[in-house]
Amino acid sequence: MNTPPNNQGTGVIGRRSTRSALAEISWVFSSEDSRLPILTATNPRDNIQDVPTTIIHNLPASYLSPSPSPDEMIIQQRGRRRVPVTWSPDETDRKRDSGYKERTPVKHGSPNCKIGANGIVLRSTPRKRLLLNDPKELFPTPEKSKKGSPTPKKTRQDKAFSNFTGPLQAALKGLSQDQLIEVIHSIAEKHPGLEGEIKESLPAPDIAPLEERLNYLKKNIFKSLPNSRLTSKTDSPAYSRAATHVLAFKKCVIEQGRQLVDSQHWDSVLEYVFLAWSYVRATPLWDNPPHNAARRQCFKSLATQCMTALKRGNWSPEICDEIAEKMESCVADCEDMQMCMKQLSAIRKKL
Structure with a gap:
């Protein structure tokens, strides 16, 4: 077997022999299978119309228009409704812009269906239209509101109890x-x-019910405090638990004193002031100073009621001495009681 010549110096002779061999191979294949068309290199991005007609006829039909599988057809049927093949773009855009919604047509056999002279289906019941009133009528003036129809609830009138045959006390x-x-x-x-x-x-006002109310509210304050020995009963968490009862106690102290002041029973007013003062002093003294605001308000209100009673009442020297003894113990709790002490000393000088 002859070895090919060594072309180490230049590779021109080797390349020429390779090209001639490839040309002969292509000529052999073309002569043997002359039935196949000669494929030309085309750009894959070109349209199918650029492909030669000989190639199109020889390709199978599945390459040109592949038929969808049964599963793909079911998926397409389940999908969103497509626009029909014959459609008008103007009509579709008009329905889309106007918010058109398809409605179920009226059956010809139904009682609501009426056919006109031109064969047009008419509605038996007219459509409801929104009647917009004048904006001024939506907000009537007070004169118009009074002229309206009266409310169905009748005002309760005080009627004489003429048919009562029982005792007057009952x-x-x-x-x-x-x-x-x-x-x-x-x-x-x-x-x-x-x-x-x-x-x-007329008897003197009974203060016993007022004292019972104060005692009940004071007990609620202490019941709301924690019972554990390891926790403080005057810190901020304890006050947060008793804050509601503290406010209820303060409201009761102030309102009951105002009620007695309105009755102008000045002896009973002073009696209630010293009684309520002892109950307010018995309430817890909290560690945080802002939490003692309700306590200070109670003392201030009682001191104001005491001042009003001293100015408007008629007092004897013996009663003034008793009042002075009770006031001395209250000065330490509230500075406003010093003004009451000055007022009492002025009354003593006038006697």
Whole structure:
């Protein structure tokens, strides 16, 4: 076997022999299979129309228009509705812009279906239209609102209890405090001579119910405090648990004192002031100073009520001495009691 010549110096002879061999191989294959068309190199990005017609006829139909599989057809049927092949872009855009919605047509056999002269289906019931009123009518003036129809609830009127046959004491128990005041005031107006007799028969206000109320609210404050020995009962967490009861106690102390001041029973006012003062002093003294605001407000309100009673009441020297002894123990709790002490000393000088 002859070895090929060594072309180490130049590789021109080797390249020429390789090209001639490849040309002969291509000529052999083309002569043997002349039935196949000659494929030309085309750009894959070109359209199918650029491909020679001989190639198109020889390719199978599945390459040109592949038929979808049954699963793919089911998926396409389940998908969103497609636009039909014959459609008008103007009509579709108009429906989309106007928010058009398809409606179920009216059946010809239904009672709501009426056919006109031109064969057009008519509606038996007209469409409801929104009637917009004048904006001024939506907000009527007070004069128009008074002229409107009266409310169905009738105002309760005070009727005379003429058919009552029981004792008078039982009838008075069912009345409220305002009703009793109105009854006595109306009798005193009809019979002016009875006014002096009624004043003489009036007893001093009973402070026992007021004391019971204060005692009940004070117990609620201590019940709300923690029972553990390891926790403090005057710190901020303890106050947060008792804050609601502390405010209820403060409200009761102030309102009951104002009620007695309005009654102008000055002896009872001073009696209540010293009684409520002892209950306020018995409430817990909290570690955080802002938490003692309710305690200070109670002392201040009681001191104001005491000052009002001293100015408007008639006091004897013996009663002034008793009041002075009680006030000395209250000065340490509130500085406002010093003003009451000065007022009491001024009253003593006038006696």
